Amino acid sequence: MKQADAPVIDAQGLNLIFQTADGPVHALKDVDLSIRKGEFVSFIGPSGCGKTTFLRVIADLEQPTAGTITVNGMSPEAARKARAYGYVFQAAGLYPWRTIEGNIRLPLEIMGFSRAEQAERAQRVLELVDLAGFGRKFPWQLSGGMQQRASIARALAFDADILLMDEPFGALDEIVRDHLNEQLLELWKRTEKTIGFVTHSIPEAVYLSTRIVVMSPRPGRISDIIDSPLPRERPLDIRDSPEFIEVAHRVREGLRAGHVDD
Numbered sequence: 001m002k003q004a005d006a007p008v009i010d011a012q013g014l015n016l017i018f019q020t021a022d023g024p025v026h027a028l029k030d031v032d033l034s035i036r037k038g039e040f041v042s043f044i045g046p047s048g049c050g051k052t053t054f055l056r057v058i059a060d061l062e063q064p065t066a067g068t069i070t071v072n073g074m075s076p077e078a079a080r081k082a083r084a085y086g087y088v089f090q091a092a093g094l095y096p097w098r099t100i101e102g103n104i105r106l107p108l109e110i111m112g113f114s115r116a117e118q119a120e121r122a123q124r125v126l127e128l129v130d131l132a133g134f135g136r137k138f139p140w141q142l143s144g145g146m147q148q149r150a151s152i153a154r155a156l157a158f159d160a161d162i163l164l165m166d167e168p169f170g171a172l173d174e175i176v177r178d179h180l181n182e183q184l185l186e187l188w189k190r191t192e193k194t195i196g197f198v199t200h201s202i203p204e205a206v207y208l209s210t211r212i213v214v215m216s217p218r219p220g221r222i223s224d225i226i227d228s229p230l231p232r233e234r235p236l237d238i239r240d241s242p243e244f245i246e247v248a249h250r251v252r253e254g255l256r257a258g259h260v261d262d
């Protein structure tokens with residue numbers, strides 16, 4: 001059994017260098033980060049600072065060049081095989097010829113879950129993202145925000161305790177994004193999942209996170225880690241509070257400091 005306070009994700013001295021035709025790209029440099037169970041950790045930084053690469057290393061989709069990383073105390077490969085995480089991409093990535101329920105069931109089908117288990121899980125996750133009753137619709141019949149919720153449902157279907165989200169709301173307008181941010185916080189509180197969330201938006205990072213990791217590019221590294229003083233209960237108007245504005249200011253400063261090094 002894993003100790004209650006053992007890190008869910010633990011990266012130490014992590015480096016990743018891509019060899020490209022234009023020479024080596026140092027995508028991650030000396031990244032040290034421990035994420036505990038139930039944290040909501042956002043990664044923010046300019047394009048190319050390694051945010052996606054870090055999520056992909058956790059998910060065993062990229063191999064680090066140096067350093068160590070464990071996920072639930074295992075290698076990323078073992079964690080992937082144990083289905084330790086769900087992954088939500090920037091685009092919803094739903095198959096247009098399948099219904100919403102069919103999309104959610106697809107990975108469960110591939111893994112050999114029984115039809116009854118597939119149906120039960122699909123129903124449960126559709127309720128979690130507030131899409132009960134939409135299972136029979138096709139993706140094109142849903143708004144962009146609803147499609148993104150459906151892709152979150154698909155990532156939740158394995159019931160993994162880690163959710164990795166790569167700019168899931170980046171393409172949505174601000175009102176829809178606000179609404180999804182609120183819903184995601186609710187879902188996080190209800191399910192107690194550990195979430196790693198990539199974003200370009202300072203307000204989104206501050207609103208959602210218990211911890212904000214500010215990154216800077218060339219080479220991609222962590223320039224600041226901010227523990228949020230905000231309470232878990234966060235109505236949207238918390239964004240007008242002095243505490244919120246102060247954290248946002250510190251994130252902005254961190255991003256600016258990263259740019260000066262360019």
Ligand SMILES: Nc1ncnc2c1ncn2[C@@H]1O[C@H](COP(=O)(O)OP(=O)(O)OP(=O)(O)O)[C@@H](O)[C@H]1O
Nearest residue numbers: 018020025027046047048049050051052053054220
């Ligand atoms: N497979 C790859 N081969 C070569 N270089 C890569 C590869 N994947 C990423 N890179 C490079 O590594 C660096 C980090 O990329 P990454 O996608 O992690 O950045 P990011 O912070 O997520 O950017 P964005 O905000 O634009 O998504 C970039 O310079 C990118 O061009």
